Structures are given as structure tokens and as C-alpha cells.
Amino acid sequence: MLQKLVDFFATKEVYSEVETYYTPTLAGNILLLVIVIGIFVAMAAFTGGKKKVDVKQLSFSAMAITLAVLTSLIPVLRLPYGGSITYFSMFFICLIGYLYGPKAGVLTGIAYGFINLLLEPTILFPVQMLLDYPIAYGFLGLTGFFAKSKYGLIKGYVIGVLGRYFCHVITGCIFFYMYAPEGVHPFIYSLGYNASYIFPEAIATILLLAIPAVQNALKEVKRMTVQA
Template structure:
């Protein structure tokens, strides 16, 4: 493990290389499986292009942080929405795959390693969970909105689990004992729900709704 993680919990050069390699292998495997499940040899060029654009936009907007918490987590410029859009267009499999790719980019951007399962909770499972928005793909009314809310809540579950299992051990000795049972929930959902609320307000603006519908039609035609 020391080959890949330094004493501060960050990644070494070998760690970055292994992370990139793992992401590429998993993405290729996911693309093959997604294609087979759809009765095709692979995703269509249009779908691949829209998925790639969604990951790129999510990654770029994740750097724009109007509010950032001291122990990790921040309100970003609608970064989760782009992953949810893919799930809404193409279903759960594509959404989970794109969410996984985005999570790995987040890990490579700001890595912190306490254990393999902690990395899975904070990066792999949490961001892949955004793909659950695809469960509401067929909903004729408010499918995107419902899927987005469920995706945000699902992501929060894994961050909260990581908080209980790992991060609470790093709280100061004078941290109130009465708050330990609920602090990971409050901490993680504070920034997730704040960004979620802002995003919901924006996507319910009539002009934005029409623009998103035009993009959806272009993505799925």
C-alpha cells in the first residue's frame, strides 16, 4: 500500500498511475458490458460523445465552488446534474458508468486514502450512485427532477457511511459526544442538499427546462 499512498494519505506517482489504469480498465469493461446488454457491440458514437461531454462538464464545474466545507465536500456549480442527465437519457447502466468515471477523476484530483473501502465510499460508490437517477428515466412527469433528488440522497448515503466508519475518528477530543451519532449525516447532507436545492430551482426555470429537453432529444435520437 505504501507504494501507492504517501504518509499524508495522498497518492504517489505509482498511485496516480494505478488509479488511471484502473479507471481505464473499468471503463472499457463497462462499455463492453453496456453494449452487450443492449444487444449491440458497443455504445453508439452519439451516446459516447454525450457521455464524454457530461463527464468533462461535471469535472470542470466541480472546480467552481461557491462554498467549501473544512473537512471535504463543497457546493459546486451544478456538477452532479451532468451525471444525472446521462442517467436520465440512457438509463442506470450508463449513469453508473459515467458516475464512476467522474468519481475516479475526483479521486485523482483530490485524493485521500485511509483504506480501500473508504476510497470506495467517498469516490467510487458515492458518485456511481448518481446513476440511480436512471430508474426514473421513463417517468413522463418530473422524471429528471425525481431522479436528481434520489441521486443526491443516494450519494449522501455513501459519504455518510464513510464518515461513520472512518472520518469521525479524526474529530477533536473535545467534540460533543451528543453530536457523534448525527454529525456525519448533517455534515454530508448540508452541502449536498444545498447544491441540490440550487440545481432544482435552476432546472425548473421554464427556459432551462426547454433547453434541457432540446438537448435530451438530440442525445437520444
């Protein structure tokens, strides 16, 4: 029964004894879309404050996800075994947490993770899928905890990126160990591989956020979000 359910939502592709990947079927893609819609419904219900639905917040969140998707689809560099350096895609998700708090930020990150899974699925096991997609990107929303501190966006961005990084390191070590070169421990390989695409983008983003003109522009954006 369980296998029939899996086959209904995903197509199994066996490449070797240690490489069995799953690709969402049409039903699987529909399920992912339903999950994303459900996340937005939850965001409307639980993060609107005194309002039942904060339309501005939902609009900003949808815009951030759209920009994150677009910038991830045209990366600066795409690595052979997954992962890419993008045009600041992580920043757009982090920004929602900074503007609207951790609940909205984490839910936006989770929604983006499921959309990323829909567009570029790499699935070996359910735990790996959750860690590499909704959980990893959900960490980016933790910027909300630093919204009121000095340089809060930069601090929150660093924490969020590190959370995403360690999620990928864990899955790389446990589920993608077969790609480690001979003689290199999978954990060491995963640390280096994931750092090679996450940290260059993170460093470029932090340098951009440190520019006074950018900081002033983001303060104006934040002011717009709190206006009635």
C-alpha cells in the same frame, strides 16, 4: 507483501493516533487512470445497445465528466474537512443516467468518482475510499431508472443525491468521527456536516430543473441523444 503493495501505490502520512491518510503515488495515479479507461471500455462494451460502440454516448459521458470536474474545481464554497458546494457538478453525472439509462449513468458516476479521487484524494481506509468516491458518485447514475416517468430527471436526481449523501454520512460517522465537536455524536455531526454542502446545491439544481425553459432544453438534448 501486502504492505509493500500499499506503499507502492500510496504514500502514508500520519498526523495523529487516529489520523493516518494515504496519498496516491505516481503508480497509484496511473492505476486510477487505468481504472477510468477500463470503465469507459466497459461502457462501450455493455451499454451500446445494438451497436458495439455508441460513440455519441461515450462523447456525452466524457463531456459530462469534464463539466463535473471543471465545476468541482472552482466551487462556490469549500468546507474545511472535505466536501464543497459546486456549480451543479452532480447534475452533469445524473444527466447521463437520464439520457442513456442506469448502466451508463452508474458507470459514468463511478468513473467520475475515480477521477475525483485522482484530483482530490482523501484516503484513510479502502472501504472509506470506495464509499466516498466511486460508490457515492455511482449513485448519481440511478436517474436512469426514472427516465420514462414524469419529472423523471428531478426524481432520479433526488434519489441519486440521497444515495451519495448517505455514503458520506456512513464514512463520516465511522472514519471521520474525530472531527465531531465534543458532546456531539459522530452520526449527528456527519448528518449535519454532509447536509451543509450537498443539500444547498441539490435544492438550487432542483429549482433550476423546475424552470419550464430548462425542461424544454433538456427534452431537446434527450431527443438529440436518441437520434441515429
